[in-house]
Amino acid sequence: MPAAQIDSLLTIWAASLLQHGGEPLFASHQDLYKTIDSTPLGDVKWESFSVKYTGEQPAAGPPWMNDNYEVWFRDPCQLVHSILGNPEFANETDFRAYREFETATDKRQFHDFMSADWAWEQSDLIAEDVGTHGSTFVPIILGSDKTMVSVATGQNDFYPLYLSVGNVRNNVRRAHRNALVLVGFLAMPKTTQEHASNVEFRLFKRQLFHTSLLGILESLKPGMTTPEVVRFGDGHYRRVIYGLGPYIADYKEQVLLSCIVRNWCPKCLSRRDNLDADSLARCQEHTEELIKDFEFEDLWDQYGIVKQLVSDTGSEWCSTQPFTNDFPRADIYKLLSPDLLHQIIKGAFKDHLVDWVERYLNKVHGTSRAKIIFDDIDRRYVFRQSSQLCKWPDQCQPLL
Template identity: 30%
Template sequence: MGNRKLSRSNCGRRTWWENTSFRDSLVYSLQHHYVNEQGKTRLYENMWTGDWWWDVQTELPPGATVAPIILASDKTNLSRMSGNKSAWPVYLTLGNIDKRLCRKPSSHGTILLGNLPVAKLDCFSDKWWCSLEGYRLFHLCMKKLLAPLIEAGRVGVLMPCADVRICRVFPILAAYMADHPEQCLVATCQENFRPKCPVGPDERGEPVFSCLKDPDCVTTALKQATDLPHANIFSALTPDHLHQLHKGVFKDHLVSWVMKAIEGGSHEVDRSFKAMLQHSDLRHFKNSISLVSQWTGTEYKNMEKVFLGVVAGAADERVVRVVRAVLDFIYLAHFESHSDESLDALHHAWRDFHQYKTVFVDMGICKHFNFPKGHSMEHYEISIRSLGTADRYSTKHPERLHIDFAKHVYDASNKQATYIQQMTRWLERQEAVHRFATYLEWNTTLPATATRPTASESMPTDASPAAQPDLEDGDWRDRYRLAKDPAYPSLTVSQLEDQFGAMFFKTALNDHLKSLANKNSRLLPLVSTPLHDPAHVAAYKQAKLKLPILRQVSASAHVDIIHASPSRLDPPPLRTRAPCKMSTVFACDPAQSASVPASLRVTRVRVIFELPSMYDARVLGVTGHLAYVEWFTPFHGVDDATGMYVVSPSTRQRCRYASIIPLTDIVRTCQLIPCWGEQIQRRPVTGDILDNTSMKFFVNLYLRHHDFVLLHLLANT
C-alpha cells in the first residue's frame, strides 16, 4: 500500500507545526471577517472563516487547538503510450495553512500521505462482487492510514509549535477532495446516487432542499471504517469545480443541449467560435470546437468565456437565460473570497437555472435533469459557508501534485513490478534531504521572535484593507509599463493614417493640446502650430497594465496587455498578411458619472505614442504617453436576456468619433462580441468589423473574473 507512516509524523507535526518556515503561515484560532465596520456582512475565505471550525471548537475543551485535516485522493496513470501502471496517491494538508500556500508544490504545504493499492481483483468473476470487494479494500486501507487520527482526535496531542509554545492539538477530518466516482467510493453509494445527501435518483433535477446524510444511519461497516471523532464524511465531501461544473454541467450537458436548440446545430456554433474577436486572455478556436481532440480544464474555461455571446440571438431567450445562469454560477463559485451578497448571487443563479431549464424538455432535447453533477450545485453555498471558498478544494490541485509525487517519481524507478515500493523509498529519501536542508537554513539564520495573536487580534470585526475591492486606490491608473525604446521610432502622419488607421490623428492631437491650453491661456502660442506631415511620431506596439487586486479574484495582480500594432506581412516563404492587433479597452469618460462601471466607456486603441518633439511636453504638462482611440457608445443599459452591455461604434458627422487621451485613462482591456442574430453573417465582412457603424456588440463580462466582478457583481450592488 505504500503507507507513509502517519503515526511517525504525528499527523504532519514534523512537517508543519515544528517547522519555522511555517511560523507565520499557521493560524491557530477561528476568525470572523466582515466587509464593513458594522459587522453585518460576513466574508468567507480560508477554512478558519467558515462555520465548521466554530461548531467543532465548541465541542472541545477550553484552550484546544483545532487542526482541520484535508484529504485528497485521485487515481492517475503512470505509464505512457503503453503499459498499465497506475498509482492512487492520498494527499494531506491542514486547514490552518493559507490556501494560496497549499497550492504551491514547492512550499510543501501539502504532503503525500500514502499510495492506495490499484488492484484489478481478477479473482472475483462476478462484476458486482468485484466492485463490492473494491469498496471494502479502499475503506480498509483508508482506515489503516487514518487510524492515528482516532485517538488524537479524542484526547488531543501535545505539539511544540514553531512559535516556541506547546499546545494541545486535535487533528480532525474536515474535508475530502475527490471527483464524483471517488466521492461515491468514499460514501459507499452507487454513482447514480448523490454521495452527500439522500436524495433519490429521480429527484436530483429539482431545486428541492435535501439535508446531508447522517453517518449513524449508514451501514455498520461504514461507521466502523470512519470512526473519527467530530468528523462527518458526508459534510467533508467538498465541491469540485473541474469535474462537477466545467466538465459535468457545462461541457457534458449544457453544450450538447444548446447545440441541439440552435438552428444549424454544431456547425452554426463552430462558425460563431471561429468568427470571435481575439483577445490575449482568450484562446481563439480558429478550427472550431468540434475538432478539439482532448478537452482539458483550460479548454472548458476558454469556451465558457464566449459561450453566452455565441448563443445570444441564435437560440430561444429561455435557452440564453439558462446559459447565463450556469455561467454566473460557475464564475461566482470560483471566487476566492465570498461575502453574504455574493453567496446570495450564487443562490439566485442556481434558482434561475432551475426556473428556465425546462425549455430543453419543451423542445424535446432531454427528458429529465436527474444527473448527479447537476444536483451538486445545490451544496456549493452550504459548503462555502461551512468550510470556506470552494477554490481550495478543486481537484486540479491534487492533479498538479501528481507530477511531483507520482509521475516524476515513477520515472526514477525501474518501472517493474515493485515500482510502488521504489517510489516510496525514493520519496522518503527526498523528504529527508528536504528536512535537513530546512534545518541548515534555520540554523544559519537568526529566527525572529514571534508571538501568537490574541483572541481579540485574531477575530477582527471589520475586513482588512486587502479584503475590499481595490478600485479606488490612488495610483491604480499609473500601473502601466512600456518598452524602453519605441517599436516605431519615426512614423509620419501619412503612415499613421494608412497603416494604423488613425484617420483623424492631426485633428485629434490639435483638440487635445487645445484642451490643455484652455487651462492656461499662455500656452496657446505653443499649441497653435499644427502638426505638419513631415513630422515624426514615436509609437509603441503594446503597453502592460497591472490590474488592481480584487479579493474575489486573486491576491496577486494580473498583468493586462494593451496592443496597438498594425497588420504586417509575414516573412518568406509564407508572405501572408497578419491582421492588426488593436485592443478594445475601458477608458475613463469624464462626461459620465463617477460610479463604476458608468464612469467607463469602451474605446479602441489604434496608436500608443509620445508627444512629438515639436511640442514642449514639460511646458504643456504632458508627463506620460498618449493614445489615439476610437470611441463606442456609452453604457445606457444591459440586455435583458444576457445581462451584458450593448455598444456600437460612436460617430460624429458620419465619421468615427476619435480623440487622444492620456494612456493612464485606460483602465483595462475588454472584449466585444458581435451581435450576429439568429445566424452568423454568411458573406465575408469587408474591412474591420469593429469599424462597421451599423454593428452592435456585447461587452463580454465573462472574459476574466476581473471583468465579471466589475460589470456584474459591483454593478448590481
C-alpha cells in the same frame, strides 16, 4: 558544487551587493551547510502494507481473491508535524477557529478555513471535554482522485491520496508551498471482464478502499482524543487535537466514500428526479439505524444505501461502513466536499456547457459549417490567452 566554488560564488554575490549596502544570505559554505543541517523540514519515508481477500473462496476462485494488494503511504502524523512546523507558515497559520464580521455592516465574512462554522463547531466539542479543553484544533483535509499517467510510463493507473491541514491559510495552500502533500497511493484491484461485475468483487473493491484509508490514517487516531505536543513554525509548542476534516472528491468517489447507490445524493435523501423536495440530511447515526432495521430492497430503493448479498444461499448480507466511523467526531456525510476541478470546471463547463454548444452548432449549422465555427472559437480563445500573457498585446498574433 564544491565548497571552494560555493565560497567564490558567495564572494561575487557579496561584491555585487556592496553598492546597495546589502549582504548575501550566507557568509561561507560552512554557513550554508549549517543552515541546511538546522532545517527541521525533510522528507518522510515511505512505508507499505498489504491487503488480501480473507473471505470464503470457491474451489476455482477468480484470481483477485488470491492477490496481495500493496498500499504505499507516508506517516500522516509526521507530515502534519512537518506542515505545522514549517517556519514559512508561521505568520499564515490560524491557531483557533474564529468568526469575522465587517465593521460597517456587521455582516459575517468567510475567508480562510478556520473562519467557517464547521471548525467552530468542532472546537466547541473539543472544549467540552476536560481532557482536550484549550487544545489547538488541527483539521485534516484529505483528497483523492484516480488518474491515468500515459506519458513515458505506459497506461498506468495511480490512486494518489493528498493531505493538508485547515490551520494554514487558503492562499498558502493554493500556492502549493508544501502545505499540500502526497500521503499515499491507494490500491486498485483489477480482474478479468468475466468477474468484473461480480457482486463479491465490487464489495471487495469498496472494502479495500476504506480499509486502506484506515491503515494510512491510523497514526492520527490517538491524537484525536489525547492532545499531542507539537512544535509550530513560530517556535512555540502547543497541545493539538486532530480531527478528520473535509474530504475533497468528485462524485464517483463521493459515492464510494459514503457507501451509497450511484445517482443518489451523498449529502441528503433527495431523489435525483426531485432535488427540491424537503428531505432529511444524511448522518452516520441515521444510516446505522436504517441498516439494522430495513431489508436490502428498502435500503437500496428508498434510501440509496448499499447493502449487498454475499452468500449463494441468500442468507448473508454485508454493508460496508465508511472509514470515518472508526474515528471520533467524524461523519462522512458532513465531510464530503466537491472537487472544484472535476465537478465545477470540467463537469459544469466542459462536459455540460461545451458539449451543449457543440451539439447546438452541429444541429443549426450542420457538421461542415460547425467545424469552421469551432476553429474560429479556438483561435479567439488562444489569441486572448496569449494577449493576457504578452507585455505588448497589440503585437500579439493568433497562434494557429
